[in-house]
Amino acid sequence: MKIVGLFPSDPNAESENQLLNDKYALGIKSFIDNKKHEFVVVNSDEEIEEHIEDMDVVISSPFLPAYINKERIDKAENLKLAITAGVGSDHVDLEAAGENELTVIEVTGCNTVSVAEHTVMDLLILMRNFMEGHRQSYDGEWHLSKVGEHAHDIQHKKIGIFGYGQIGELVAQRLQPFDVQVQHFRRSSQEDTAYSKYVNFDELVSTSDALVILSPLTTETDDLFNYDVLSRMKKGSYLVNTARGKIVNKEDLVELVNAKHIQGYAGDVWYPQPAPQDHPWRTMPRNAMTIHYSGMTLEAQKRIENGVKNILTNFFNDKAFDEKDVIVSGGDIKNSSYKSK
Numbered sequence: 001m002k003i004v005g006l007f008p009s010d011p012n013a014e015s016e017n018q019l020l021n022d023k024y025a026l027g028i029k030s031f032i033d034n035k036k037h038e039f040v041v042v043n044s045d046e047e048i049e050e051h052i053e054d055m056d057v058v059i060s061s062p063f064l065p066a067y068i069n070k071e072r073i074d075k076a077e078n079l080k081l082a083i084t085a086g087v088g089s090d091h092v093d094l095e096a097a098g099e100n101e102l103t104v105i106e107v108t109g110c111n112t113v114s115v116a117e118h119t120v121m122d123l124l125i126l127m128r129n130f131m132e133g134h135r136q137s138y139d140g141e142w143h144l145s146k147v148g149e150h151a152h153d154i155q156h157k158k159i160g161i162f163g164y165g166q167i168g169e170l171v172a173q174r175l176q177p178f179d180v181q182v183q184h185f186r187r188s189s190q191e192d193t194a195y196s197k198y199v200n201f202d203e204l205v206s207t208s209d210a211l212v213i214l215s216p217l218t219t220e221t222d223d224l225f226n227y228d229v230l231s232r233m234k235k236g237s238y239l240v241n242t243a244r245g246k247i248v249n250k251e252d253l254v255e256l257v258n259a260k261h262i263q264g265y266a267g268d269v270w271y272p273q274p275a276p277q278d279h280p281w282r283t284m285p286r287n288a289m290t291i292h293y294s295g296m297t298l299e300a301q302k303r304i305e306n307g308v309k310n311i312l313t314n315f316f317n318d319k320a321f322d323e324k325d326v327i328v329s330g331g332d333i334k335n336s337s338y339k340s341k
Contacts, residue, residue, distance in 0.1 A: 019085065094333050184196045224247055233256075
């Protein structure tokens with residue numbers, strides 16, 4: 001059986017950083033050595049093409065995805081299993097996977113805490129105008145008003161969450177000590193929670209001082225935050241996206257940040273990934289973007305490693321996967337987050 005894993009090449013990375021280099025690669029090579037399977041490591045999505053026709057399993061992460069589209073699935077006659085080393089399998093064409101009996105599975109819950117913490121950090125960085133303060137520190141400046149005129153307390157602000165799943169709940173919970181009003185929209189439930197009030201989508205967009213996107217990328221959320229939606233956000237509000245880059249329209253966001261309708265943008269997700277050097281979000285004013293690493297703490301990486309090994313063990317032994325991890329199986333999309341309503 002041929003297993004292909006996509007991991008970045010970084011000769012300076014430490015071996016314990018399981019997702020940060022191809023040397024360790026989640027420890028899969030040593031894990032399968034005595035199981036008589038072939039394990040091939042590639043460093044880019046383009047290299048997947050070299051193995052598409054004879055690989056049985058593909059492993060990649062949302063941080064460096066292998067884009068398993070319909071064209072590739074049609075060519076991959078041996079492909080039985082696509083494993084997401086993390087959470088979020090939108091880099092796989094799920095409809096085509098179902099039509100071709102390809103099982104898609106991920107490590108549910110492996111980085112929920114990590115992403116929630118990163119999201120709260122992004123909110124604070126934006127609202128306190130940390131980027132300008134740090135820039136002045138680095139450049140040797142000391143212009144206090146230039147920082148202070150756009151620095152806000154988060155206290156008493158209205159924080160909106162779009163996509164209120166496990167991570168959304170954790171973000172709302174972690175915001176409680178800041179004495180904020182948390183409101184959310186989710187398509188599957190209109191109930192208030194212990195930490196957040198449900199509001200409809202229009203109210204969420206128009207009344208939030210800062211809005212956090214935590215929704216999966218689906219046909220319904222793809223490009224949802226386009227000019228129409230972004231322009232309806234509260235003037236001077238902030239936007240944080242730690243979900244998927246394609247949920248936000250690239251050019252429309254730049255236009256509205258430049259117009260100062262949106263005061264600042266932060267997050268770690270792009271499209272495509274890795275983001276090209278000329279991606280306009282890299283140089284957009286008042287942005288606190290990072291590369292996609294919110295779910296890549298060492299603790300999360302260890303959970304991902306253990307989860308992937310458990311998935312492979314079940315696969316090798318023809319045992320059922322944990323239901324919560326299954327995205328596509330038996331020709332059907334099983335995960336409700338990816339089903340069309």
